[in-house]
Amino acid sequence: MELQHVNVKIFVDGDLSIDPAQFINVFHSWTAEQSCEELLIDVADYRHVPAGPGVVLVGLQADYAMDDAEHRWGLLYNRKAAAEGSNADRLIQAFRAAAKACERLEAELPGLTFSRQEFQIFVNDRALAPNRPETLAACQTDLTTFLESLLGHGEATITAESDPRRRFGVLVHTQRPFDLAALAGAAT
Amino acid sequence: MKASNGLWKDLLDGQISAQHAEEIDTFETEIELRQQDKVDEKVFAETRLRRGTYGQRYDNGQRHDGSQSQTLAFADKQTKGPHTAWDAPGMQRIKIPYGGVNARQLDVMAELAEEYSDGIVHITTRQDFQLHFIHIEDTPSLMRRLAAVGITTREACGNSVRNICGCPFAGVCPDEAFDVTPYADALTQFLLGHPDAQNFGRKFKPSFSGCAQHACGLAAMHDMGLIAETREIDGQLQRGFRLVVGGGLGAVPRQAKLFDEFLPPEELLPIAQAIARVFGRHGEKKMRSRARMKFLIEKWGMEKFTAEVREERAGLKEDPRWTEYLPGVDQDCESAKRPPGELPEDTTGDQRYAHWLKTNLREQRQPGYVTVTVALPLGDLTADQTRSLADIVREFTNDTVRTTVEQNFVIRWVSKADVPALYAALDKVGLSEPGASNILDIVTCPGTDTCKLGISSSRGLAGELRTRLAEKSFQMDQAIQDLHIKVSGCFNSCGQHHVADIGFYGVSRTFQGYKVPHFQVVLGGQWEENGGSYGLPIVAIPSKRVPDALDRITGMYLTKRDKDERFVSFVKRIGKGAIREALDDLTSDAPTPEQDPNFYSDWADPRQYSLGDIGKGECAGEVVSQYEFEMAGAERMVFGAQLQLEGGNPDQAGKDAYDAMLRAAKALVLMQYDDVTSDPEEIVEEFKERYYDTEIFFDPFAGPKFADYFFATHEQAGTPFTADSAHHTIEEAQLFIEAVHSCYNKLRSEPATT
Numbered sequence: 046m047e048l049q050h051v052n053v054k055i056f057v058d059g060d061l062s063i064d065p066a067q068f069i070n071v072f073h074s075w076t077a078e079q080s081c082e083e084l085l086i087d088v089a090d091y092r093h094v095p096a097g098p099g100v101v102l103v104g105l106q107a108d109y110a111m112d113d114a115e116h117r118w119g120l121l122y123n124r125k126a127a128a129e130g131s132n133a134d135r136l137i138q139a140f141r142a143a144a145k146a147c148e149r150l151e152a153e154l155p156g157l158t159f160s161r162q163e164f165q166i167f168v169n170d171r172a173l174a175p176n177r178p179e180t181l182a183a184c185q186t187d188l189t190t191f192l193e194s195l196l197g198h199g200e201a202t203i204t205a206e207s208d209p210r211r212r213f214g215v216l217v218h219t220q221r222p223f224d225l226a227a228l229a230g231a232a233t
Numbered sequence: 234m235k236a237s238n239g240l241w242k243d244l245l246d247g248q249i250s251a252q253h254a255e256e257i258d259t260f261e262t263e264i265e266l267r268q269q270d271k272v273d274e275k276v277f278a279e280t281r282l283r284r285g286t287y288g289q290r291y292d293n294g295q296r297h298d299g300s301q302s303q304t305l306a307f308a309d310k311q312t313k314g315p316h317t318a319w320d321a322p323g324m325q326r327i328k329i330p331y332g333g334v335n336a337r338q339l340d341v342m343a344e345l346a347e348e349y350s351d352g353i354v355h356i357t358t359r360q361d362f363q364l365h366f367i368h369i370e371d372t373p374s375l376m377r378r379l380a381a382v383g384i385t386t387r388e389a390c391g392n393s394v395r396n397i398c399g400c401p402f403a404g405v406c407p408d409e410a411f412d413v414t415p416y417a418d419a420l421t422q423f424l425l426g427h428p429d430a431q432n433f434g435r436k437f438k439p440s441f442s443g444c445a446q447h448a449c450g451l452a453a454m455h456d457m458g459l460i461a462e463t464r465e466i467d468g469q470l471q472r473g474f475r476l477v478v479g480g481g482l483g484a485v486p487r488q489a490k491l492f493d494e495f496l497p498p499e500e501l502l503p504i505a506q507a508i509a510r511v512f513g514r515h516g517e518k519k520m521r522s523r524a525r526m527k528f529l530i531e532k533w534g535m536e537k538f539t540a541e542v543r544e545e546r547a548g549l550k551e552d553p554r555w556t557e558y559l560p561g562v563d564q565d566c567e568s569a570k571r572p573p574g575e576l577p578e579d580t581t582g583d584q585r586y587a588h589w590l591k592t593n594l595r596e597q598r599q600p601g602y603v604t605v606t607v608a609l610p611l612g613d614l615t616a617d618q619t620r621s622l623a624d625i626v627r628e629f630t631n632d633t634v635r636t637t638v639e640q641n642f643v644i645r646w647v648s649k650a651d652v653p654a655l656y657a658a659l660d661k662v663g664l665s666e667p668g669a670s671n672i673l674d675i676v677t678c679p680g681t682d683t684c685k686l687g688i689s690s691s692r693g694l695a696g697e698l699r700t701r702l703a704e705k706s707f708q709m710d711q712a713i714q715d716l717h718i719k720v721s722g723c724f725n726s727c728g729q730h731h732v733a734d735i736g737f738y739g740v741s742r743t744f745q746g747y748k749v750p751h752f753q754v755v756l757g758g759q760w761e762e763n764g765g766s767y768g769l770p771i772v773a774i775p776s777k778r779v780p781d782a783l784d785r786i787t788g789m790y791l792t793k794r795d796k797d798e799r800f801v802s803f804v805k806r807i808g809k810g811a812i813r814e815a816l817d818d819l820t821s822d823a824p825t826p827e828q829d830p831n832f833y834s835d836w837a838d839p840r841q842y843s844l845g846d847i848g849k850g851e852c853a854g855e856v857v858s859q860y861e862f863e864m865a866g867a868e869r870m871v872f873g874a875q876l877q878l879e880g881g882n883p884d885q886a887g888k889d890a891y892d893a894m895l896r897a898a899k900a901l902v903l904m905q906y907d908d909v910t911s912d913p914e915e916i917v918e919e920f921k922e923r924y925y926d927t928e929i930f931f932d933p934f935a936g937p938k939f940a941d942y943f944f945a946t947h948e949q950a951g952t953p954f955t956a957d958s959a960h961h962t963i964e965e966a967q968l969f970i971e972a973v974h975s976c977y978n979k980l981r982s983e984p985a986t987t
Contacts, residue, residue, distance in 0.1 A: 049236040050348075070839045077298035084306055086291055086322065089351055089365075089682065090837045093610040093696050095663030096617065098352040103366050105307070105320055108351065114617065125368075127236040169348055172237035172244060210340065210620060212347065 046183040048132040049124075050169040051139040052214070054112060055147050055225075056119035058158040065092055065099060065118075068111040071153055072102040075109075082142070083107045109146050120147045120159065123169060132187035133194070136166065140195065144229035161222035167206065167214025176213040181205050192217065195228055234370045235348070241374040245381045253380040256387060260284050261373040268319075270311055278314030285326040285389025286372050288314060289365065289683050292321035299840030313369050322366035324683060325349075325375060326389040330421040331399025331414060331441065332360035332635035332643075338382045339623035339634075343616040349375050354619050356612040358676060358729050359438070360636040361389065361396050365683050387425060392433040392524075394424045394509070398440035400449040401635035401643040404566055405597040405604060409443030410461035411472055413450075415562040416501060417441045423502050423554055424509065432513040434524030438481070439505070442763050445475070451638055452763040454480045454732065456526045457508060458489045459501070460763065473497050478508065478538070479530035482726035484938070484968050485961065486767045487527040490535050492542070498562070500546075502555040507546035515541070522938030567633045567646060573601020574650025584707060586656060589667035592714075594652065597645070605644045605655060606669035610699060611677055611692055612640030614664070621662040629655050638729075639676055641669060672709070672716045673702050676729060680722025680739060681835065686934055687722035689739025689750040689776055693836025695720045701780055713787050716800055717760045720752070724968055730755050732764035734800040735786060740773050740971055741842070743978060744823040750776040750835045750842045753967075754786075756804045756812065766801070769875055769960075770967055771809045771816075777832050778819045785815050810876050860977060863900035864970070867893045871966045878959050887954025890966035894943045897966075897973040901930070904980065917947050930976050939965075939972035 069090055076085040083104035091097045099118070101110040106126035112119055122143035128135045147159040166188075168174035174184070192201045196219055203215040249257075260280070267277040281287075293316040294305045307318035327342075342362060346354045349371050350364035357363055367375065376386055388394055397417050404412035420439060424430050430437065439457040442450030452458030459474040473495035480489025496504060508526075515533075517524040530538045579587060593606045607622065614622070626634045626644060633645040647655055659665040668674055675698055678684065680691030698718065706714070721728035721738040730736030736755030741748050751773040758768030774782045789812065794803045804812065826833050826841075834842050874889035895913055898920040902909045905923050909915060924930035925940050932939060942965035954962065 047236065066837070069837060073299070073839050076296075077300075077303070079303075079306075086296070086305060087683075088838075089353075090693070090696075091351075091353055091613065091615075093699070094353065094613050094615055094618075097613075097615040101351050103322065103351065105322075108366075110351075114352075114615070126234065170235060170237050171344060171348065172240040210343075 046132070046180065047173055048135055048168050048184060048187065049127050049173055051128075051135050052121060052123045052165075052167045052169050052212075053139045053143040054114075054119045054121040054165040054167075055143050056117055056160045056163050056165070058160045061118040061157075063154055063156050065111060065113075067154055068100040068150075071150065072100060072109070075102060075149075081109070081146070107142065109142075111150075119165075120150060122146065132184060133190045136187065136191040137194070139166075140164075140191075141229055144225055148226055148229055159225065161225055162219045163217065165214060165216050167212045169212060171212065174213040176206060176209050176211060180213050181215075188215065196223055234368050235374060238371060238374045241377045245377050248381040249377060250380070253385060254377075256385075257373050257376045257380060260376070264370065264373065267313065268311055274312050274314055274317075278317070279391055281313065281369070281372075282391035283388055283393055284372070284376065285328065285386035286367075286369065287324040287326060287390050288317050288685055289321065289323045290681065290685050290687065292317045292323065292685070294318045294321065297840065299834075319369065323369060324679075325364045325367045325372060325386065326357070327362040327364070327379060327384060327386050328389045328396040329360050329362060329384070329636055330397050331403065331417040332401050332637060333399075333414070333418075334634055334636060335382075335632040336623040336626045336634075338384060339619050339626070341378055341382045341384075343619035343623070345375055345378060346616040346619065352616050353613050354616065355679075356609060356614075356636050356640045356642075358612075358638050358640060358678065358727060359396050360398050360401075360638060362636070363679075365679075385425070388430075390436075392435055393437070394427075394430045395436050395438045397421045397424075398438075398450055398455070398638060400441065400443045400447075401637045402449055402595070402604060402645075403441070403443050405599060405602070405645050406443055406447075406449075407596060407598040408447065409598075410463045411443065412562075412566065413441040413443050413459070413461050414566045415558060416459070416474075416498065419554075419558040420502060420505055424505060427506070427509070429506055429513065430509045433509075434516045434518040435521065435526075437509065437512060437526065446762055448732070448760045448763055449638070450763060451729075451732065452477060452480075453489050454482050454486070454729075454764045455489060456481060456512075457505065458763065459496075462495060464495060471497070474501060476504070479527040479535075481525050481527045482729060482731050482767075483525070484522075484724045484726070484935070485527075485942075485964055486726065486731045487531070487961075488767065490530060492535070492539055498559060499556050503546055503549055503552070504542065506552075507542045507549060510545050511538070511541050520938075520941070522935060522941065568631060569599070569602060569646045569648065570629065570631045571648040571651055573599070574648040575601070576603075576649040576652055585665075585667060588707060589656060589665060590652070592667050592671055593669040599646075601649055602645075603647050603649055603652065605647050605652070605659075606637070607642040607644065607659060607664050608666040608669040608674050609641050609664075610666065611675075611695055618662050618664055621658075622664065625655065625658045628658070639670055639674060641674070668703075668706060668714070670717070671714045672718060673699060673706055673714075675699055675718045675720060676733075677720040678722055678725075678727035680720075680728075681838070684722060684727075686725060687739065688741055689722055689752055690835040690838055691720040691722035691728055691737070691739060693838060694737065694752065694776060694779055697836050698780060698783060710791055712794065712800075713791060716787070716790075718783075724971065729764075730758070731767040732758045732760050733768070734758065734760065735783065736768055737779065738770070740974070741978065742773060742775070742974065743981070744833075745825060746981075747826055747833050748842050748978060749823065749833055752776060752779050754779075754782060754816065756786075756809060757801060759801050767960075769809075769963060771813045771872065771875070772820060774816060774819050775823070775832065776835055782816050782819055786812060789815060805879070808876070808879060809872075813872065860900045860904060863896055863903065864973065864977075867897040867900065867970055867973075870896060871963060871970060874959070874963050874966065878956065878963065883956040883959035884954045887959035887962045890959065890962040891946050891950060893966045894946060894969050897970045898943060901973055901976060904977075913947065913950065917944065924976065929980070930972065932972060932975065939969050942966075943969050 083106040089101040112121040310319040399417040440455040477489035677695035681687035719733035737752040753770035755768040759765040870893035877886035
């Protein structure tokens, strides 16, 4: 099974303590500087929609968003372009991009802190990865490889998304807090 | 681009009609041919537009970051249209005839929004769905997934018959003559892909209303507006349609004119076909700005247009489709899932619920049932909300939900007994906003967020106004709550600002050498009676001061209105001059960029709105002041023209509007030639030679359109103005003045040459 269009959402630690309007300014500055690996195109503001995409930095190969889906703020990396390599490579690429963005946001917006124990991975393509048990079984090895390379053996537990209408994905919870900066680097 | 694009065709095999499947295959081939440069870019652009695949802001690869224009490094590939990068994200419009949608279709919309777009489903002012930031190569898969649930994007854009709008309360409204749904459906099926509807110079928009008094179908602003009526003929109650034609908003709004007082249903399809043939054959093709049906009618007059269509109708070959649907129209299209009931007494003490009951519920003509409006902020909902809405629709109804021209959903056939449970279900997923169809329910086009033509941030302004109004919505006087606000990002009126009580459209002005986003305040429009009258702009206000302007206007209305006086009557009685006077100070005393940089940026966008690096040459300094002086005069004159029209002097109004155009043109000429006199012939000649023949004045999208208004008015000088023609000339003068501002800004932005 080929896992493309991997999404990673690293949740904000606790409640969001800053005004989400600040994400608009930061994302505009990233666009002006073209400071991500992807071509950055525009910023979309959806703060008016409850439990929605929040503020989206629209790119060509990927979007970055400060996303409030299910009323849980977090940095969402949405890989849009197909990526090279193995499934584990693509999972690592998406996690690394999300982790790097979190680091930058923490540095640029004092008061903002991301969780070091919980994140979400999902595949934004129902044809490649329909949300059913067979998909989880088919990519279990890739997920395990990815998580162990990132966190170490036995450090993470995963909970699969149970609603078959939603995208295939897992919620990852780690036994101990991880070092976001180190992981962003180590994952390269 | 999705890695799964090759899979959907097989996955959906057998679920798509043969015709839809073939059309999408053909479109996919056209995409491949364009990639190989075997199709001309203009041809491909029109091809994709007719599939609803639209361009989006920044798709020319240029983006201003607040201090400079940056090139977006899209890969060097074939274009998907003139100046349109292949990889640039675009918008997909999805036609929803008369707004009718079912739960399964909502589920698919949610999936598409997540997988191809940014997770948001947007409803337009013509009941379509729109998804943004879509890659062109993903569109065939997206279309296949839509086709599998019976939705086509064919002719959603381009020079074609657009989505056929219809009253979302059709079939359940107590005030309608009859249910227009089956007729709207029949016309949709008949005109879709019809050979007689493929050769237009511009789009063709039909709409159905079930009654004359409400606004739900906005028939008066459509190319073909159909209003249901019944008459007793020979002792029998007969159905028919009051048919009006040639309406439209856009830069030059026109009210539709009466074609037939009572068109029998069996003539609906053939007359539509005849209109399409006449419009296709005789409508303007070269000059895009004059190519809508309204201009053909203006050129010919209604008498000739009607005669031509009647003659065309008489010559049409009989088509069984014209009438074969008619025996089925009396069967109810929709029915209830649950038994009728009584609305339980509200004992919750929940102020929000009480407000929602008051504003979002409407009695059906069927006892025991209500419609429930799901009010969407800025017409947006998330993919999760869309799925939840599908579940709610399944639980409480037989798939009876429609989109509206106010960018909302209406759930129909809700048993009154279910209302508390339905509210709870909507509330759980953030869809229980009160204030449907009132001042909180602001309609807006995408504006600068995604539209290539946007001048100011309509969604940013609407969001800001909404937030401020929501804070005091429970305390607002009913007269204020009942107002309609509509916002467009430019003069093209996709936000329908002409038919609002208070409309706004985006313009720009220059203060101290910097551009400042502004909105024209449009007053005098009427929402009721299918958009019964159009407002006119009275003054341009800096964007960041628009909330203050709104406070003042509503404050005046509250304190100075006569008992039960409607807003449109209030504006007429008190006069636009008085309202403008109350806003005048908001247009001056601008802070410097150092004092308040926020003033020089748009809502929810920190970028400096102006080009920022505009320099002031010493010589240009004098010319600039002369320019500003002349333009201030031109703006005064065009406003004076409105007052003349209001005072019942249409001839003077038209003359003043023409003089305003002359003065604005002279302002530009003065930048190059300071000996120009006030002789109209000389101004026109100099303007033409310096700005028209050189194409300096041309708008990047509208081309010579605004200059053409000026020349046409000049040619007609001396002909007495009627109320109608004066109204049009004022509109055109206003647009010409805006174009002069744009041209001036463009010239000032260009680097100085020696």
